[in-house]
Amino acid sequence: MDTRPSGNPILPDHINNKNEHPLKDFLILSLAVVLLISLFTWLLAASASWLAPKIPYEWELSWKGDSHLTTEGSTEPHEQQEQALQQLLQKLTGDNALPVQVHYLADEETPNAFATLGGHIFITRGLLENIRSENGLAMVLAHEYAHIQLRHPMTLLLEQLSLGVLWALMGSDNMAQTVTQSTSLLTLLAFSRDMERDADQFALQRLSATYGHTAGADEFFTQIHQLEQESSLPQDSEWLEFVQTHPITDERIQTIRGSMQAGTTTALPTLLNIQ
Template sequence: MSFPKENPQLPEGINNQHESPFVDFVIMAGALLLAVVSLSFLIGWGAVRIAPTVPFEWEPDISLAPSGYSSEEDQRIADYLQSLTQQLIPQEAEIPSVKVHWLPNVDAANAFATSGGNIHVTRGLLDAVNSENGLAMVLAHEYAHIELRHPVVLMLEQIGHTLIALLTGFDNSSAGTIAQQSGLISLMAFSRDMERAADARAVTLINNYYGHSRGAEELFKHILETDERADHQWGLWQSHPATVERIEFLNSHKKGGDTHASLRPLPSWLSESLNSNSEAQ
């Protein structure tokens, strides 16, 4: 048997890439990014549609409030907030129960809803509103989140985005990072829509209860006056609509007679209690 004296010449171009490795990487990374982001937004879209079908009783009962109140005055405030909220809820409402919790040691003007029908109200919120109408708007807004099943939407979105991160290997791959960040963008985008929907529902509720919506913008005006960052636009990273936008929305939904309607003051005992607590601090 004879062997060739030299290696044969291979045909030109065999096993050689026609594109640069960098271009191939960019194409693959772009395809992965598009797939993950599309899946993330699909999860958000699906969560909005699935949430209303989830029985309310399946929601985890998440409350961030203390188990009891340290004084009878705090209990009285909690009872008042619970009573006012119940009066705002339509009789035909399908939500079995809503529990309102009073957070007397939180100075930030805030209220928020958690799953299981829980609403939390801070001391700072009561300091920020000037009438029962302004307080009722905030309570109605948080109830609207519960009625519209927004806590379940967020829960389903978070579960979906966590699964994406796990499937893409969040701990050891850049794809997982993409999944987490695109999921956060989707979550916050839906959150802005939720806030707008809750504002619209709340206006309907207070109109039904008071016959007008005057005073609904009190908290937002307070935020605008006291927080110079309140109306900064942060694009996709801003979870709530701009404060000015919300005030304009509420003003646009006022009826002609609203400017002459009288506001219902907060109970005198409540104002006295808040003032005495402020002096004690």
């Protein structure tokens, strides 16, 4: 006996229809995409940290992206100040150090110091105006040199290039172009907190090896931290740029102080004491 239906059966309404909100699948998919992008970004950053030290430093020395900062806007040469800064850095790092050029930005009132691609360290007049001892300046110089020694600028460059590729793969050409064309400026942005910790430890070691102690190492960082706490750094503050590019935290200050060794600080050389 044939038991097949004589016509097409009518299926119940609940078959192939979930009794769930229609946005649930969209949210799950969106979350999965965000997690994948985050994971991919983390992998790119990790690969940049691994690859940067393997790139020959001689290749980085050919980078000229920030050379315009050395003289642009300056009304007169300042070879003597730059020579004094260079001599202090050599005193800290020794003869076997990486070739690094120190530049003095005499017309920049913002208290700042930063290291860039190509082995450049920049010290502003505003920073020198807020340092009283050679030891305080030596800590800043050694800290910035540490970024170069540890290849942090190159790491940031590789990270930004990787992010540019990621955005390009996602179809955001404008974003990719913006990122990749700004890599030289992006090296001036904040290093990660791990990078800052490593640079601080390197600088403290160099101060101890040079002076036999690390007294005065916290001078400039403590002053900035105090001003930050007192004034909350309004948007027009000249200290804002330094705080944005150098994460000043209680943890960092306490770490430096905890590693400081008692000793006598050396007065800032007359050539650099521009008070």
